Amino acid sequence: NAGVTQTPKFRILKIGQSMTLQCTQDMNHNYMYWYRQDPGMGLKLIYYSVGAGITDKGEVPNGYNVSRSTTEDFPLRLELAAPSQTSVYFCASSPGTGGGQPQHFGDGTRLSIL
């Protein structure tokens, strides 16, 4: 009963390094989302996908890239890590038409850029 799985759970990066945050879901959901959560703030949408091969920008896409080659996987790429990208990142998925269905969240990835 895995649901949405995110890896890694924690990571420390140096400024300028790159990395990929992995997200996979086993519920055959069409919609997938990446959010970041900064202290005292709500979740901000980075990118989303409505199906394999289709992605679009959210509220805060700068400094990130995504791809969706399969229904199950939706990796988030940081190309040149900056201190402002220190945050907790959540991946989520939902079935069908998106808005009318609840999102299922992963456990999050805590990322520190030093």
Next chain:
Amino acid sequence: ILNVEQSPQSLHVQEGDSTNFTCSFPSSNFYALHWYRWETAKSPEALFVMTLNGDEKKKGRISATLNTKEGYSYLYIKGSQPEDSATYLCAFMAFNKFYFGSGTKLNVKP
């Protein structure tokens, strides 16, 4: 960027008290309003999905109402219990994107 406001930011109540929170959102381009419960060290879990003006949803002691014309939703907890302690998030959906409020942090004292 659309603004979603939640109030209050935090709330401290005694066990047995009833309480309510507010989520305010733009009244135009509405598609859906979600409520999530977020416990410390866990991930958000869906409480309600509301799509129609006048919607009322209930799950046990928790209920929610929706007014899309004036742009607000209320979440009510009847007879709060310590296990209700969590942050309650609302999310407004428009144009395929979700906009979350900052949440209301509820602490229920035994």
